[in-house]
Amino acid sequence: MALNKTTSGGRWRIRPDGPEKVTGKLAYLTDMSRDGMLVGRVLRSPHPHAGIVSIHTEKAKRIPGVHAVITHADIPGMNRFGIVNPDQPVLCEDRVRYIGDAVAAVAAETPEIAAQALESIEVEYVVLPVVDDPVKAQTKQAPKLHPGGNVLHRNQYGYGEVTSGFAGCTHIVEETYLTPRQMHTYMETEGGLFIPEEGGRLTVYSPTQHGYKDRMQLARILGLPEFNIRVVSSPIGGSFGGKDELNVQPYGALLALVTGRPVKIHNSRWESVRAGLKRHPMRIAMKTGVDDSGRILAHQVSIVADTGAYATLGAEVLNFAIEHVTGPYRYDSVEVEGVSVYTNNGVSGEFRGFGGNQAIFALEGQMDRLAEKLGQDPWEFRLMNMRKPEDPGPLGQTIVRTDGAMQVWKSLAGSSMWLDRQDRITDNPWLRKGTGAAFVMHGSGLGFGIPDPAGGMLALAEDGKIEAIFGYEEFGQGLIATLELMLIEQFGFGTEDIRIVIGDTDLVPHSGSSTASRATSMMWKSLQKLRGPFLDRMLDEASKLLSLPTESLRVGTGGIWNRSGEHLLLTYGQLAQGVQEEIRFQTHFPFPASPTKRIGAHYLYTYSAVAVEVEVNVLTGRVKVLKQYHAVAAGPVMNPQGFLGQIEGGSGMAVGFALSEDSVMDSGVYLTRNLDTYMIPTYTDLNGEIEVHAIEDLPEDDEHGPRGVGEIGSVGVAPAIAAAVYHATGKRISKLPIDPESLQEVPDFLVKAVSRP
Numbered sequence: 214m215a216l217n218k219t220t221s222g223g224r225w226r227i228r229p230d231g232p233e234k235v236t237g238k239l240a241y242l243t244d245m246s247r248d249g250m251l252v253g254r255v256l257r258s259p260h261p262h263a264g265i266v267s268i269h270t271e272k273a274k275r276i277p278g279v280h281a282v283i284t285h286a287d288i289p290g291m292n293r294f295g296i297v298n299p300d301q302p303v304l305c306e307d308r309v310r311y312i313g314d315a316v317a318a319v320a321a322e323t324p325e326i327a328a329q330a331l332e333s334i335e336v337e338y339v340v341l342p343v344v345d346d347p348v349k350a351q352t353k354q355a356p357k358l359h360p361g362g363n364v365l366h367r368n369q370y371g372y373g374e375v376t377s378g379f380a381g382c383t384h385i386v387e388e389t390y391l392t393p394r395q396m397h398t399y400m401e402t403e404g405g406l407f408i409p410e411e412g413g414r415l416t417v418y419s420p421t422q423h424g425y426k427d428r429m430q431l432a433r434i435l436g437l438p439e440f441n442i443r444v445v446s447s448p449i450g451g452s453f454g455g456k457d458e459l460n461v462q463p464y465g466a467l468l469a470l471v472t473g474r475p476v477k478i479h480n481s482r483w484e485s486v487r488a489g490l491k492r493h494p495m496r497i498a499m500k501t502g503v504d505d506s507g508r509i510l511a512h513q514v515s516i517v518a519d520t521g522a523y524a525t526l527g528a529e530v531l532n533f534a535i536e537h538v539t540g541p542y543r544y545d546s547v548e549v550e551g552v553s554v555y556t557n558n559g560v561s562g563e564f565r566g567f568g569g570n571q572a573i574f575a576l577e578g579q580m581d582r583l584a585e586k587l588g589q590d591p592w593e594f595r596l597m598n599m600r601k602p603e604d605p606g607p608l609g610q611t612i613v614r615t616d617g618a619m620q621v622w623k624s625l626a627g628s629s630m631w632l633d634r635q636d637r638i639t640d641n642p643w644l645r646k647g648t649g650a651a652f653v654m655h656g657s658g659l660g661f662g663i664p665d666p667a668g669g670m671l672a673l674a675e676d677g678k679i680e681a682i683f684g685y686e687e688f689g690q691g692l693i694a695t696l697e698l699m700l701i702e703q704f705g706f707g708t709e710d711i712r713i714v715i716g717d718t719d720l721v722p723h724s725g726s727s728t729a730s731r732a733t734s735m736m737w738k739s740l741q742k743l744r745g746p747f748l749d750r751m752l753d754e755a756s757k758l759l760s761l762p763t764e765s766l767r768v769g770t771g772g773i774w775n776r777s778g779e780h781l782l783l784t785y786g787q788l789a790q791g792v793q794e795e796i797r798f799q800t801h802f803p804f805p806a807s808p809t810k811r812i813g814a815h816y817l818y819t820y821s822a823v824a825v826e827v828e829v830n831v832l833t834g835r836v837k838v839l840k841q842y843h844a845v846a847a848g849p850v851m852n853p854q855g856f857l858g859q860i861e862g863g864s865g866m867a868v869g870f871a872l873s874e875d876s877v878m879d880s881g882v883y884l885t886r887n888l889d890t891y892m893i894p895t896y897t898d899l900n901g902e903i904e905v906h907a908i909e910d911l912p913e914d915d916e917h918g919p920r921g922v923g924e925i926g927s928v929g930v931a932p933a934i935a936a937a938v939y940h941a942t943g944k945r946i947s948k949l950p951i952d953p954e955s956l957q958e959v960p961d962f963l964v965k966a967v968s969r970p
Contacts, residue, residue, distance in 0.1 A: 222855050228694040229713070230315070230448065230687065241450045242418045243479050246946040250406070251280055253468045253478035254327040255461070256317040256334050257307035257488060261881025262344070262356070263556040265307050266337040267315070273319060273333040278326040281471045282334065286318050288467065290436035294459045295427055298524035300359065300659045301560075303434055305465045309338070310358055310522035313488035320468040320476050329840070347519040347554035348496070358555045358891040360561070363521050366528035368535050370608055371822065373546025377510030382502030384586040386855035389949040390499070390575035394519075395492035395866075395877035396885075398893050401450025402733060403489060404479030407465035414441050415466055420449040422457040422686055423726040424718045434463050435470065442466075447716025449688035453866070454563035455490050456688075457728055458525050483886050490562030491876050493518045493530050493553075497538065497575040507587050511600050512544045514575075516551035518561070518568075525562035527553040529663070532813040533656070534568035539607045539616045539781040541654035541820065542598045563728065565866060566924045569655050569933065577651040577932035578947065581939065585917050591936070592626055606818070610661070610809035611751055613917060617820030617846030618654065619909045624844035625650060625822035630904070631842070634826070637941045642960040646839070649936025650824045651929035656815025657730040657921040658804040663813065664839040666725045667735035668801035671747045677772075677786025678712040679704075684724035685732050686716045689862075690923055691855030692727070696736055698852050703740060704748065707770030710785055722799060729803055730819065730921025733851055737918040742800040752797050755783050758791045763969075805917060819920040820846040823864075823929035826901075827937040831960060834953025836938060839901045842932065846908040853907075856922055860905050863926025869894045871897055871931035873950050895921045 233239035242537025270282040272396055290390055293299040305314050317334050321327035340745040344350045350363040353570070357363060400829065415437070421427045424446035432439040449456065460477040469476040500513040508800050520527030531553040538549055564570075572955060584594035599618055606612040634648035659665040670682040681700055687693050693713050700706050716718055725735065748768055755773040756763040765776050772784040788797075807816040826840040843860050850856045873892040877884040885891045911917075935946035942956055 224698065226694065226698065228691060228817060228854070228856065229697055230693055240314055240418050241401055241448055242406065242445065243401055245406045245418050245474040246477065247406065247408060249463040249544060249789060250475040250477050251320040251466050251468070251472060252327045252755065253318060253320050253476045254331055255315050255464050256331045258312055258314040258316060259494060260309060260338055260340055263309050263338040263339040264341060265305060265309065266339060268317060269335040270317060272335070273330040276326060276330055276333060278322040279318040279319060279526065280322070280474065281329045281468050282317060282330060283467055283471060287471065288434060291433045293462060294430050294434060295524055296430070296458055297300065297526060301523035311559060312916060313559060314522070318464040318878065320472050322575050330728065343557045345556055345881045346560055347517050347556055350554045350556050351552070358557065363555045365555055366531055367552050368532055369550040370535055371548040375513050375546045375548040378546035379502050381504065382510050383505040384583065385500065385502040386579055386582040386586065387500045388578060388947055389583065390497045390578060391947055392495050392571040392574060393870070394494045394559065394878065395560070395564065395870050395874050396486065396876045396891060397453045397455030397489065398888065398891070399451030399453065399455060401486040402480040402482060403456065403460040404477070405461060406463055406475060406477045407469035408475045409469050409473055411916050414442045414443065415470060416420065416445065417462060417466060418445045419462050419465065420456045420620065420688070421446045421451065422452055422688065422728050424686065424716060425684060425723050425725065426592050427459060427462055428718050429755055430459055431462060431466055435466060444718045445716060447686040447688070449686055450897045452688040453565045454567070454728065457563045457726070458490060460489065482888060486876065486886055487559070487883055490525060490564070491559055491569065492564040493520060493527065493561040494532065495571040497571060497606050499575055499579050501579045501583060501585055502709055503587065507589055507594055507597050509510045509542060510545045512539065514538045517750065518551065518553040519556055520553045521556055521558045521560040522559050525560060527561060530563065531570040534572040536607050536656065536813065537569045537572040538576055540573065541600050541652055542717065543600050558878050559876065559883065560648050563701045565863060566927050567729070569924070569928050570867070570870060573653055573928050574932045574935070574949065578935060581936050582945065585695045592631070596622055601613060608811050608814045610807040610811055610814035612807060612815070613817055613915065615846065615911060615915070617908070620846045620910065621820045621822035621844040622652065622760045624906050624908065625824055626705070628824060628842045630824045630826060643830060645829045645831060645941040646826065647822060647829065647937040647939065647941025649933045649940055650822065650936070651820040651932040651936065652825065653925060653929040655819050655821070655928055657734060657817045657819060657927045658806070658815060659729050660813035660815050661806045661809065661811060665804035665806070666723055666801065667741070667804050668722055668724055668799065669736065669739035670722055670797065670799040671743045671753065672795065672797040673785065673789050674712065675789055677784060677789045679706055679710050679713045679785065680714050682714040682721050683736060684721040685727045688727070691852060691858055692732055695733055695852040695855050699737060703744060704955055705767070705769050710771065722801065725804065728921045730925070733919055734878050734917065734921055735804060737851060741799050741918070743798050747796070751788065754792045755788055755798065758788065759783060772944065786942070817917055817920055819922060821929055823933045824934040825930060825937045827934060828942045829938060829956055831942065831956060834956040836934065836951060836956070838868055838898070838934065841901065843903070843926060844906045844908060845922060845925060847894065847917050847922050848911045849909050850907050851919050856907060857905055859970045860926035861903055863924065864903065864930045865894055865899050867927045867930030868898060871934045871949055871951060875950055
């Protein structure tokens with residue numbers, strides 16, 4: 214279906230959290246405060262690379278109103294963090310590796326006193342050579358940033374004989390693609406409130422996409438049992454992967470425990486820029502060859518990713534990119550290698566698309582260039598080389614079979630945008646129009662061999678509310694609305710019957726991370742497992758209370774009804790008060806993984822085809838996106854409004870990735886400090902027409918339900934824009950964001966005007 218309010222009918226609902234968000238009444242975690250609260254601040258390195266000779270905090274401690282000044286010597290547990298590879302110091306001991314590295318932290322009564330305390334801390338540095346190029350970082354001459362060297366991770370994959378494959382090619386395309394250091398630019402910067410509780414417990418109110426992982430890491434740092442820490446992780450004012458890793462949590466937690474007072478930390482935008490995660494800049498070199506019919510014989514790829522000073526999930530992002538640089542296509546031979554490299558640049562990490570955006574930009578660029586060499590229509594060329602439903606996945610792994618690739622290809626091929634694409638000349642000689650397309654195959658979940666738990670709980674609370682309890686977080690993606698709609702449609706409950714409980718480690722089970730386009734899929738699967746036992750128990754207890762057979766009863770809005778739905782016989786509140794034992798069921802299971810034992814290989818894929826129409830002003834070189842068409846094969850749509858919001862939101866981030874966003878660095882120093890120089894798309898850039906075609910069909914034997922769409926809307930737009938720019942101007946794009954100067958030219962009418970005597 215084409216998603217809009219009209220076609221979605223009664224399923225288009227006001228989000229439960231919508232009114233409070235749009236009126237400003239919702240209290241985000243960084244809005245919170247407590248009586249007696251102190252202000253926390255972090256002292257960060259002014260150098261991208263330096264040795265620490267000494268740290269003197271005496272002056273800062275003597276300032277009235279300063280309650281704590283801490284350094285690495287004050288950390289009771291492990292002075293490192295990182296979800297998978299804990300290599301980043303909480304507070305640096307002997308060396309700083311980027312300008313966001315933390316050296317000390319203070320807690321004071323006011324922001325002004327905290328700032329004064331930071332200025333009073335004396336740190337003696339010895340400036341060291343800066344490693345700011347991931348290619349040069351691999352040379353023998355480069356300073357070693359970590360004990361194991363400057364290579365975080367290498368991976369490779371291949372099959373067939375690439376050398377002989379290229380020897381048999383009629384046409385070969387070689388190109389190197391460069392992608393930028395994109396910033397998440399969430400409206401709510403990193404922060405939180407940290408409260409010491411009775412009995413030595415600590416409550417953490419701080420935005421994150423995985424409260425249980427935060428709790429695990431904080432326990433290691435603080436030297437506390439995990440059950441002594443409560444993490445409340447929702448609601449969040451945007452994340453997109455940027456708050457998946459710890460940020461301010463260690464400092465707020467340490468200061469709260471040292472002072473015995475609540476401590477609040479909230480990063481300024483500059484603090485967020487210098488210390489926050491970014492999308493991995495990548496250099497992707499590709500060589501791809503075809504025979505005279507257009508069949509791809511050989512595909513060779515080399516990826517260099519700049520992970521910055523510390524690992525975060527750099528290895529996993531590289532693995533994902535390696536998996537996705539072959540995409541939804543068939544090849545006779547493939548050779549892919551990649552390396553993720555430490556530098557003194559800002560830390561790169563998890564970001565919506567997780568390496569797929571960079572990979573698909575390069576891959577789709579190759580497809581367009583090959584089609585041109587052959588003189589073929591670029592979309593027909595993709596059809597000729599499209600993988601079949603029964604084919605293995607990109608890494609040779611077993612995957613769940615769907616017809617998604619062909620479905621989205623046909624959808625775009627039949628769309629009015631593609632059928633009606635016109636010549637690039639417009640009525641204005643300095644404006645050119647063009648249309649381009651891209652094809653995406655994107656994996657969901659964390660991949661084989663990576664712990665990926667899922668599950669949830671349903672309970673009838675004492676007050677009669679049906680509680681849906683999940684360990685996920687709401688950060689704008691519409692999770693609460695989606696869960697509510699599933700409970701209404703699949704169980705028969707009413708809106709007023711439901712209470713959603715999420716994002717609190719004291720209350721929720723371990724449902725896994727709210728990442729990797731997995732949450733909706735796993736909520737759906739959990740409810741499928743819970744529905745039968747939960748409803749059967751409710752009807753069985755109601756049968757006892759009413760002295761009626763269970764087959765004469767059904768659940769519905771407000772409570773238990775007779776089978777025909779004519780009479781409400783028992784409210785949920787009455788049922789809750791009447792049962793002898795609590796009605797509560799829990800399920801726990803892993804995200805489905807491929808039986809092929811290759812680390813990171815995915816099992817479930819979402820497919821998408823994207824067409825974009827652009828207008829290029831050749832006087833200024835500026836590109837404006839006029840229209841977008843997204844065909845998305847992701848199974849049943851659980852929440853039409855949320856589905857559309859994810860595709861539109863992801864595409865907006867992709868427009869910035871393609872046209873304007875780059876956290877520019879020079880010698881390890883950010884030249885971009887705020888949103889006045891970091892250009893994210895505004896309403897005027899994103900007010901073009903967007904049509905989304907949701908393809909809901911799945912094979913009859915499919916048991917996995919809806920696939921995730923949280924990322925796929927962001928993946929195909931940049932290569933489609935690049936193709937559209939080529940259609941408009943005849944100029945190929947291999948580097949993002951697109952440089953306007955590269956598109957500037959003098960139109961013929963101006964040449965004639967200037968040359969006229």
